[in-house]
Amino acid sequence: MKLIIIITAFILFSTLTLAQLELTSELYRYSDDNIYNSAYKISDNIYNGSLNASYYVVTENNTLQFYNQNSVNYYQEYIATSSLFRKYGVADNLRISEKSQFNFGVNYGVKNNRDVFTILNFSQLSAYGNYRYSFAESDFITAGYVYNNNTFNNFSLFSHSVHKTFIRVNSSFVTETSLILGADISAKLYSENEPSAANQSYQLTLFGQVGQAIGEKAGLSGYFQLRRNLSQAARSFYYDNTLFYQDELFNDVFSSEGYETGLSLTKLFSKSFGAKAELTFSRREYNALPVMDTEGNVLASSRIDNQIGFGVEMQNDLSNYLPGLTLQFNWNYLINSSNDVFYKYDNQLFSVGLDLSF
């Protein structure tokens, strides 16, 4: 009898666990003709595999989620560029009332590279909280705070924390038009103080997006984003007679200001097949990043990039063949013009991949 109770309890527990566990996996192949996005056009094929798990604890007014994400980028020819990224986190959605909810979470991510690129390894601790209030069925406002701590083990000079607060308004109208307006202000504080230079940066971002339905199965969308540095701190170091700036090693949004705008057309051809075409333009001014020749002579006080991008994306739900399976295809082409010849380049990227969730 005891044995039956134990087994029954085990089965019930297993069923409960299975019902609340979500697994997703992705496998992509990228054909990239400029993997480092520079004038030295180096091409490679990249294989990306990821495995993610989420465990949900759902009650009437709360959804708690524990998750783990693992992603591998394998470069076929330039193997040393390959990397592994892992993230562990907790996210919670608390529904306070019919009109308001609170979201908060914590996550920790680690990126490990190979061979000489291990110098680029980093870890990141992130925490956030935001509050959402709905004025009407189709209108809501969200305000929140995000904290990131980025640690570069081999470049402690660049290690920093970022504090960001944001506010965003979403509205949809009977004309089948949607509007998103947002603003955020961010502060970047370096972990190590340098007496001879600024140790913090502040940046303001304004964002607007308008969507318009074209019939029931198509939509046109346009957006504009403006970034302004309120104050700036740029750090660099010399290695092998070359000056390296932080933005050249790690994607650093604080190193530039400017704007980005774009148009996209999305079309759902059927319940299982959709496509999107996109055109974007961006201008970035790197005010603390001088343009230099190979001898180290300064040619311009700041680097300025203008970038045009085109993209087509297609998605096909293959659940008829295997439940939870989706096929994705992407083509992207961008042209980057710059007053720094090293950053005059174009880049074409094809990717095809499968997503499986169960």
Added chain:
Amino acid sequence: MKYIIKSSHIILGVFLFSLISFAQDSTSVGEKSEKRMVETGKKENMLFGGKIKSDIFIDKDGDGICDFRAKGMSFEKFKNRTRQGAGSGNGKGKGNR
């Protein structure tokens, strides 16, 4: 001996039952993920007492397509993946950018 046979029968029965349950589950994984999506939607739509109607135009991501019509087709995955870097810092969770 009699007891052992009975226990092994129970264990075998449980094992077979688990196999059947698993087989049924794996054939309905699509339904399960769809159900989860619906459940999540339901939770969100509990705002205003679950009175949100599917004929109301709501477009949270601003792509111009009504969220109810898109039914989970996500065109943002690629962007999210390619833009992930040291500065992104985003995790799961609603409203986290």
